[in-house]
Amino acid sequence: GDSVTQMEGPVTLSEEAFLTINCTYTATGYPSLFWYVQYPGEGLQLLLKATKADDKGSNKGFEATYRKETTSFHLEKGSVQVSDSAVYFCALFTGRKTSGSRLTFGEGTQLTVNP
């Protein structure tokens, strides 16, 4: 079945450091890939997405490129801020009109950014 593997956390960085959170996936067909972020006490918010190979999703300084050859969708940001502290989830979307759709999530990575 479909699965998503994220780098184990938690991750602690200083402000303005470079961030990479690794994500690899296993899926049949051509899933869409997403990064969601969960701030303390809140629901999940979409951070960025990519729907086909070599697409790059970007938002708020975060980027991720859909790499079909390595089945990866690593999240990067050049300079993190304290306000980026949250839990980040990599997810793949599988959807078929005949059998419904779902998101399959990775384990989540807790990011803490210190001033």
Place this chain on the structure above:
Amino acid sequence: DSGVTQTPKHLITATGQRVTLRCSPRSGDLSVYWYQQSLDQGLQFLIQYYNGEERAKGNILERFSAQQFPDLHSELNLSSLELGDSALYFCASSVRRAGPGDEQFFGPGTRLTVL
């Protein structure tokens, strides 16, 4: 604010009891999804409804059931509760049934504690 509402925000109950969680999707969204977030299982897809019909099932226990009503709100019923059912339950909604890049908008969640 995603536009998805969930009630109640917190629920504390005892083992063996039955509870109902309620979700109102964003205006115009026809698909509703339920997810369970727990420390040991992570974020797991439970079930999807589209325009009142069940479309996809994930790791949903037989003690759990859901439905989507004509006004498109949805309820998740959990019965014969066990300690292990303690978790954060999220509802999400999207416009279509299975579009590849469709964003799912998440509610704030209902935190269920079973004592």
